[in-house]
Amino acid sequence: MFQLTFTLGEYPVKWIEAGVDLTAGAAASLLPEGILRSLAVDGVIAGVGSVVKFMPNILILFFCIALFEDTGYMARSAFLMDRIMHLIGLHGKSFIPMLMGFGCNVPAIMAARTLESEKDRILTIL
Numbered sequence: 219m220f221q222l223t224f225t226l227g228e229y230p231v232k233w234i235e236a237g238v239d240l241t242a243g244a245a246a247s248l249l250p251e252g253i254l255r256s257l258a259v260d261g262v263i264a265g266v267g268s269v270v271k272f273m274p275n276i277l278i279l280f281f282c283i284a285l286f287e288d289t290g291y292m293a294r295s296a297f298l299m300d301r302i303m304h305l306i307g308l309h310g311k312s313f314i315p316m317l318m319g320f321g322c323n324v325p326a327i328m329a330a331r332t333l334e335s336e337k338d339r340i341l342t343i344l
Contacts (some may be wrong), residue, residue, distance in 0.1 A: 219283075220320070223278045223279045223282065235267070242263045244338045308341055309333075312338060315329040317344075
């Protein structure tokens with residue numbers, strides 16, 4: 219799942235980076251030298267570009283997770299890991315968000331919201 223996410227996501231990320239660089243270059247050539255140009259090029263365009271370039275990877279990751287949930291793989295893996303997770307005070311359902319956290323913390327934290335108790339959510343996130 220992780221290999222697929224980053225291998226397939228590499229191509230759209232490069233396209234987005236090229237688009238952001240092109241937009242930043244166009245804005246830099248149009249705006250006069252100064253603080254407004256720096257704000258627009260180095261702040262707004264670079265900042266939005268940094269966020270947008272992670273979207274392909276996150277979309278592919280969520281697609282894989284949805285596929286695993288629809289096929290029943292997630293429930294089976296949670297059941298298999300339940301005994302091991304009880305050793306650290308968590309339920310088997312915490313295994314999936316913790317596994318996702320190795321790839322990226324944002325989807326892992328979002329997946330932890332499905333846990334029943336607040337205590338389990340906090341422990342899983344930490």
